Amino acid sequence: MAGNFQDDDREDAMRKLFKLYKDEKEGRDGVDAHLDINDKSIPFELKTTSKGSVTTVRDFGPDHINKWKDKHWLIGFFIKGKEFYHYATPEKMSDWIEQKANYIKPDFMLADLASQKLTLDDMHKVIGEKDVYSYEDARSIQKMQYLKEKYIGLQDKENGYSPERMLEIFQDRGKYLIERGSTLNNPHIPLSYFKDCIEITENHDEVLRSLVTEYLDKNQ
Known part of the structure; x- marks a missing residue:
């Protein structure tokens, strides 16, 4: 310091x-x-x-x-x-x-490709299967990577997220985690x-x- x-x-x-x-x-x-x-x-x-x-x-x-x-x-x-x-x-x-x-381009391309392979079944294994996911569910996945305004803006159901929208958030988290290992x-x-x-x-x-x-x- x-x-x-x-x-x-x-x-x-x-x-x-x-x-x-x-x-x-x-x-x-x-x-x-x-x-x-x-x-x-x-x-x-x-x-x-x-x-x-x-x-x-x-x-x-x-x-x-x-x-x-x-x-x-x-x-x-x-x-x-x-x-x-x-x-x-x-x-x-x-x-x-x-x-x-x-130097880092192939790793970030890999992160993008790998994250897109995540499916609803993969997501269900991590956070369970629901018809509507809550703000707390989304935040348990993306944590501090989104501001509250973004979490709210992504909601496509009343006070929540459809499985398809939640999968997008899930995939985005996967991409972020892989990219963290790809930085120099x-x-x-x-x-x-x-x-x-x-x-x-x-x-x-x-x-x-x-x-x-x-x-x-x-x-x-």
């Missing part, structure tokens, strides 16, 4: 150093930082490392692929007393993201991946704005 606090402190320091901001309305799981430039709000993923390689997330899966594909990255390196930063464009990060996406545990990005990036060591906000502007001009 202490390491997380250190990372949070470093990310806060990076926002100040590069004159970025976090939209607090997005909450803790929102975009790490934004840069307003040319009437655009540019989303940034912030990472820090003291070991060279850059850690990412505990359960890397399709959600992160979608989240990161258009993000700009800013990485702070704190290695052996040396402090420097690398800016990586979405184009720069796309190769690494695509490589990881291709904190894939690292090696320092060598950033070898062609400019080291930012001074005039931090000015250099970053210049690099982002150059990228935007090239990719409009």
Whole structure:
């Protein structure tokens, strides 16, 4: 936990150093930082490392692929007393993201195919056979994976679910459980991946704005 606090402190320091901001309305799981430039709000993923390689997330899966594909990255390196930063464009990060996406793709396809094979008989063995299933029945299967609003929205019977709708929820849970075993545990990005990036060591906000502007001009 202490390491997380250190990372949070470093990310806060990076926002100040590069004159970025976090939209607090997005909450803790929102975009790490934004840069307003040319009437655009540019989303940034912030990472820090003291070991060279850059850690990412505990359960890397399709959600992160979608989240990161258009993000700009800013990485702070704190290695052996040396402090420097690398800016990586979405184009720069796309190769690494695509490589990881291709690695997990077969497993997630398998999760989808396997979950669709679950039948009403399979469901009856787990939660019994009923004409109408209750909210409590659905929640016993999907637990905290759905918000209450989604549970209510899925009801196709008065205050409940038909066997066919309950099977959809049952299959969705099966898919989720298989996918949990298909995610990557904190894939690292090696320092060598950033070898062609400019080291930012001074005039931090000015250099970053210049690099982002150059990228935007090239990719409009």
